[in-house]
Amino acid sequence: MPAAVRAPHFVRSFERGLAVIRSFDAEHPARTLSEVARACELTRAAARRLLLTLADLGYVQSDGRLFRLTPRVLELGYSYLAGSTLPQLVAPHLEQLVAGTGESASLCVLDGDDVVHVVCLPARRILAATITVGTRHPARATAAGRVLLAHLPTGELDARPSTDVLRKELHRIRHEGYALVDEELEEGLRSVAAPVRDRDGAVVAGVSVGAHAGRHSAEAVRRDLLPQLLAAVTLIDDDLRITDRARAVSPGSARHR
CATH class of the missing domain: 3.30.450.40 (GAF domain)
Known part of the structure; x- marks a missing residue:
């Protein structure tokens, strides 16, 4: 959905955060900062802020170079199943x-x-x-x-x-x-x-x-x-x-x- 037709309530940063989570999959269980930025069409600075925020919340972990999702991400899907x-x-x-x-x-x-x-x-x-x-x-x-x-x-x-x-x-x-x-x-x-x-x-x-x-x-x-x-x-x-x-x-x- 193009940005020009987004509703006034739309929170673009939230959309980008979800895009970062979705960028990890079976083929890409671990990504570098640059790879996440490229996959989500973000600047490195924006990707870094989102990854660090997700890390602070416990959804992402990093060894200093590679980022990976943590099992806590399963809570997001469980909310649907539980409801x-x-x-x-x-x-x-x-x-x-x-x-x-x-x-x-x-x-x-x-x-x-x-x-x-x-x-x-x-x-x-x-x-x-x-x-x-x-x-x-x-x-x-x-x-x-x-x-x-x-x-x-x-x-x-x-x-x-x-x-x-x-x-x-x-x-x-x-x-x-x-x-x-x-x-x-x-x-x-x-x-x-x-x-x-x-x-x-x-x-x-x-x-x-x-x-x-x-x-x-x-x-x-x-x-x-x-x-x-x-x-x-x-x-x-x-x-x-x-x-x-x-x-x-x-x-x-x-x-x-």
């Missing part, structure tokens, strides 16, 4: 799904053009692919991402850049209720996903199951994994409706104010 009942509600169903399919399962939400994994349960086997909480992927390249894109309001979806092929696929997903991605995100990986709906029928998340192509053909994913996924999502939807209904009639709800 949402969805991950806690979904986790037992994902455990059953992993046990039944023998494959990994994730709960994902849409964030801009990315899909973010908020619950991840790996398959119980050696050399199983592992995706961690907070992992981001381009939404259009993943099964869960396509499920979420397919259920966006028409106006919002039309405003996003897309190819005719993808639009046709999203229309199919919306009609059939699931997405299958066949080695598009990563060679050797097939994944299938279905939407999670709240009590009003709005799609709030997606659940995906990932399988190695050597173990499951695309047809086997549809035949063997998809029915178990859809059954799990039905149970999640039921639990979510009950939870939402209980919240609506609780003493602290707006209905009782």
Whole structure:
């Protein structure tokens, strides 16, 4: 979002501080001051002030040359997880799904053009692919991402850049209720996903199951994994409706104010 159209309340320094935190990732777990400045398009002086502030707050540590995030950064993500009942509600169903399919399962939400994994349960086997909480992927390249894109309001979806092929696929997903991605995100990986709906029928998340192509053909994913996924999502939807209904009639709800 260009600076010229920022709202009057916007705090640019806060945005820059978050950019510094996000500049560290799996490929860059440690960075020099110059690398942080370059990655965030900041001057060295500005980057230094932000890094030292984050260090004072306990989110960054340094050996004098390289800066690294500290485990305290996990508190920022935990605040989201702790404030949402969805991950806690979904986790037992994902455990059953992993046990039944023998494959990994994730709960994902849409964030801009990315899909973010908020619950991840790996398959119980050696050399199983592992995706961690907070992992981001381009939404259009993943099964869960396509499920979420397919259920966006028409106006919002039309405003996003897309190819005719993808639009046709999203229309199919919306009609059939699931997405299958066949080695598009990563060679050797097939994944299938279905939407999670709240009590009003709005799609709030997606659940995906990932399988190695050597173990499951695309047809086997549809035949063997998809029915178990859809059954799990039905149970999640039921639990979510009950939870939402209980919240609506609780003493602290707006209905009782």
